[in-house]
Amino acid sequence: MNKTYLENLDLSLYSKKLNNGLEVYIIPKNNCNNIYATFSTKYGSIQSEFVPNDSYEMIKVPDGVAHFLEHKMFEQEKGADPFTFFSERGADANANTSAFRTTYLFSGPDFFEENLNYLLDYVQSPYFTDENVEKEKGIIEQEIKMYEDDPYSRLYEGTLFNSFKEDPIRKSVIGTVDSINEITKEILYKCYNTFYNPGNMFVVVTGNVDPDNVLKIIEQNQKNKKFDNFGVIKLKKYDEPDEVEKQKEILNMNVNLPKCTLSFKFNLSLFPNITLKEKILYLSIIFDCNFGYTSLFNEQLKQQKITSSDLEISNIDNKTHALYTIFFESDDYEKIIELIKNEIKNLTLTEEELERKKKTIISSQVFMSDNIFSLNHKIVNDIIKYGKVITEDYSIIKSLNIKDAKSVLKNMDFDNYSIFIIDKK
Amino acid sequence: MEYKKIDLGSYNLHLINTDKFKTVSIRINFKRKVKKNELTKRSLLSRVLLESSMEYKSKRLLEIKTEELYTLSIDSSSYISGNYLIFSLYSTFLNNKYTEENQLKNCIDFILQILLNPNIEQKKFDKESFNLAVLALKEQLERQIEDPSYYSSIRADEEMDKTSSLSFNASGYLEDIDKIDEKNLYDCYLSMLKSDLIDIFVIGDIDNEEIKQEFTKKFKIKTIKKPSETHILSYNKFRKRVKTVREKKPFEQSKLIINFKVEDLTKFESEYVMRVYSFILGGGPNSKLFKEVREKNSLCYSINSSYLPVFNIFKIKAGINKEAFKKCVSLIKKELKNMEKGLYDEEDILAAKSTYISSFESTGDNPNSIMGTYISHEYLDYDLIEDRIKNIDKVNKDMVVSISKKIHLDTIYLLEGDIEGDNNE
Known part of the structure; x- marks a missing residue:
């Protein structure tokens, strides 16, 4: 088992890749009682066009399959269903699907060995029938409607849909009522057999555990199971252009206060000689200093009573393009849009600001490391995003410098943007 | 500690x-x-x-x-x-x-x-x-x-x-x-x-x-000390005929809320027995309501119950299709009757207890949760973690059956999602 230190956090990471391809990551934290285990596949809503493991032809599956499949994994042919099993052992169980991954999880301080074995077992024994697939459609339809009523989800989904053109990152993870109605058990098995191979999956355990013991349980569990040899999954490649799909859209909903996003799309190859992680860090700091809570711009908007709440900044990327979104709520959203468009011509960053933001990022890492849930998510996110766990965040952040920051700032191109507005009816 | x-x-x-x-x-x-x-x-x-x-x-x-x-x-x-x-x-x-x-x-x-x-x-x-x-x-x-x-x-x-x-x-x-x-x-x-x-x-x-x-x-201040109030609300009248209210709003989904007033309980009942009752009925994906209304009948995505001890109120909430209103209410009433009759297994009680024991044990992992137990100890004389773990284990089926008779259905409220109606206005 490999052992590495998480810099500045007084924690160690143990890891190993098993013979069947399954990767295991463990961070013991013995001053707490609870244990959190996640079992993830590198399969989310964006993997919708691929060559299934039993054929040579590229297929396209309906939108929302990864999420539907996640729901259906809770169906078991025999024995207790997962919720009952974990509940009887006092553990919390759940699962979630994003654009990039599907994760099954439990947390609980007791019955760890049983729980971990069960997590591996139920995720590795699918049971889909025509009947149970049909039944799920009504439930997911209600879930879709719940999100449709939520202006913030509509705004988020609309923003992604209009900002990207080709990459399926633009589509809703959950799918639509129409697309989920096309799902059959055969489609689910195709996706399952392709993406739920141990070679495409990883386990992360954080909390009060002994790493050797965790590894022993997992190795023992996997030893008796047979899997097809794992090859590289052929995924459709998308050539994402720099342009956005749609520059502006207004959706009318039952809201009192209009909500708006202004998103800038950056081609990441415009920032050479630094890593993806550094690119995202610099861009985030630049946006934060110019539009975040500590910016004069944000303060002036409030002083001029154009909005009462702070601007909020978020980002997402598909490795070739990063999207930085500024969110705000205001009756006078057109004015804010104009002001931001004007402000981007004069973005600045001082060394003092950069150093202060570095301090806050380093501090957030320390906060994160006190919590076994956040720690686990950091590992999962790193693997999905960077293909490995980043243990040297501290040095990376420390080494950020004003010269590189200015060079990123200089190369930022604001021509590609998309505006999404949720306005009153 | x-x-x-x-x-x-x-x-x-x-x-x-x-x-x-x-x-x-x-x-x-x-x-x-x-x-x-x-x-x-x-x-x-x-x-x-x-x-x-x-x-x-x-x-x-x-x-x-x-x-x-x-x-x-x-x-x-x-x-x-x-x-x-x-x-x-x-x-x-x-x-x-x-x-x-x-x-x-x-x-x-x-x-x-x-x-x-x-x-x-x-x-x-x-x-x-x-x-x-x-x-x-x-x-x-x-x-x-x-x-x-x-x-x-x-x-x-x-x-x-x-x-x-x-x-x-x-x-x-x-x-x-x-x-x-x-x-x-x-x-x-x-x-x-x-x-x-x-x-x-x-x-x-x-x-x-x-x-x-x-x-x-x-922190030097002078205060005028006043005697403390009783913290917890108490009821001496319970509705004989349940009040039903339907209200239309332009949402996709309808929200069903059922409120119950609870008779004065002993400290033990309020801290432990009600928790077990609520957990079995609507505490999570293993609960009676989730299984009956969501899993068997596909009528909703979310359904849960909760007990608000300081208000002595018990609540059931569900996100449903408005057409399913009557059927949902009758299924919920059936489950409430089953709770009164004790129509559930000893395993349900065990699952509730182990879930709470795990959650009490994990309380110690989070500074805010630990602080929360001391705040409720100060304000409500609630037990501290170790006593909570011991006491929840004393809850038995007779107690849960007997508490179900102290919960009085008061108001059924439906927020009726009515997108079409809104368009006609």
């Missing part, structure tokens, strides 16, 4: 000493009997205090200071707990080991600066900060109406009993905002310092003597 309560005359200092965390958390609570006409003022006060202070004249300067203090987080809220209205100022920051030598002192200075040295001129709050807080509060209140979950819950409470503090909005009321000015809000602040009951909770790797000295030196 060591706990010490120090009576400092004007306030109690509760010190929880543990070296488990890299952080220190402080919560300062002011409580008084809840009065509907004071809610808006207190809610506004919680915002104004965080807009600026004498030393940091704007929110931006405050935010910059929190970053310099290694991302100290600070927030405040005004909330209703039974018969009390509580104003709470809380902050979490990294301890000296992960920052610098004077971090603890600097952070306490900053927190008390916010609380005790507000931005005042001629016995009035600074006009700019006041106006910003007013605008933000107005927007918050407007946003609440847009949120179907929040709106349906508070409407169901109002339909049940408009005079009960349960149905009050702790954030305040739009129609009351115009009655507040910089002067009378400052009077409200002075009155809070003078006549509220004050408790300060601190948790972390701390030196008790140092904390005590810091507070006695920097």
Whole structure:
């Protein structure tokens, strides 16, 4: 088992890749009682066009399959269903699907060995029938409607849909009522057999555990199971252009206060000689200093009573393009849009600001490391995003410098943007 | 972990000493009997205090200071707990080991600066900060109406009993905002310092003597002590005919809320038996309601029950299709009857108990959860973690059956999603 230190956090990471391809990551934290285990596949809503493991032809599956499949994994042919099993052992169980991954999880301080074995077992024994697939459609339809009523989800989904053109990152993870109605058990098995191979999956355990013991349980569990040899999954490649799909859209909903996003799309190859992680860090700091809570711009908007709440900044990327979104709520959203468009011509960053933001990022890492849930998510996110766990965040952040920051700032191109507005009816 | 309560005359200092965390958390609570006409003022006060202070004249300067203090987080809220209205100022920051030598002192200075040295001129709050807080509060209140979950819950409470503090909005009321000015809000602040009951909770790797000295030196106030109120609401009348209310709003999904009043319970019943009852009926994906209404009948995505001990209220909430209203209610009633008849397995009770035992055990992993147990110990005489683990295990089926007879169905409220109706208007 490999052992590495998480810099500045007084924690160690143990890891190993098993013979069947399954990767295991463990961070013991013995001053707490609870244990959190996640079992993830590198399969989310964006993997919708691929060559299934039993054929040579590229297929396209309906939108929302990864999420539907996640729901259906809770169906078991025999024995207790997962919720009952974990509940009887006092553990919390759940699962979630994003654009990039599907994760099954439990947390609980007791019955760890049983729980971990069960997590591996139920995720590795699918049971889909025509009947149970049909039944799920009504439930997911209600879930879709719940999100449709939520202006913030509509705004988020609309923003992604209009900002990207080709990459399926633009589509809703959950799918639509129409697309989920096309799902059959055969489609689910195709996706399952392709993406739920141990070679495409990883386990992360954080909390009060002994790493050797965790590894022993997992190795023992996997030893008796047979899997097809794992090859590289052929995924459709998308050539994402720099342009956005749609520059502006207004959706009318039952809201009192209009909500708006202004998103800038950056081609990441415009920032050479630094890593993806550094690119995202610099861009985030630049946006934060110019539009975040500590910016004069944000303060002036409030002083001029154009909005009462702070601007909020978020980002997402598909490795070739990063999207930085500024969110705000205001009756006078057109004015804010104009002001931001004007402000981007004069973005600045001082060394003092950069150093202060570095301090806050380093501090957030320390906060994160006190919590076994956040720690686990950091590992999962790193693997999905960077293909490995980043243990040297501290040095990376420390080494950020004003010269590189200015060079990123200089190369930022604001021509590609998309505006999404949720306005009153 | 060591706990010490120090009576400092004007306030109690509760010190929880543990070296488990890299952080220190402080919560300062002011409580008084809840009065509907004071809610808006207190809610506004919680915002104004965080807009600026004498030393940091704007929110931006405050935010910059929190970053310099290694991302100290600070927030405040005004909330209703039974018969009390509580104003709470809380902050979490990294301890000296992960920052610098004077971090603890600097952070306490900053927190008390916010609380005790507000931005005042001629016995009035600074006009700019006041106006910003007013605008933000107005927007918050407007946003609440847009949120179907929040709106349906508070409407169901109002339909049940408009005079009960349960149905009050702790954030305040739009129609009351115009009655507040910089002067009378400052009077409200002075009155809070003078006549509220004050408790300060601190948790972390701390030196008790140092904390005590810091507070006695920097938090000097004189209070008029008033006798405490009964914290928990109590009912002497129960509705014989259930009240049913349907209200239309332009949402996709409908929200069903069922409210029950609960007879006066013993401390043991309220702390333990009700938890087990609620867990079996609607506590999670293994619950009777989830299995019957969602899994068997596909009528909803979400359904759960909860017990609000300080209000003595039991609630069932579901997101449904309006066509399913009658069927949902009748299925729920059937499950309630089954609970009264004890038609569930011993395993259900065991699952509830092990879930709570796990959750009590995990409480110790989170400083805010630990603090929460000491707060409910102080306010409600609730047991501390070790006793909770012992006591929940004593709950048996007879107790759960007998408590089901003390829960009285009061109001069934449906927020009917009606998108078409809205278009016709």
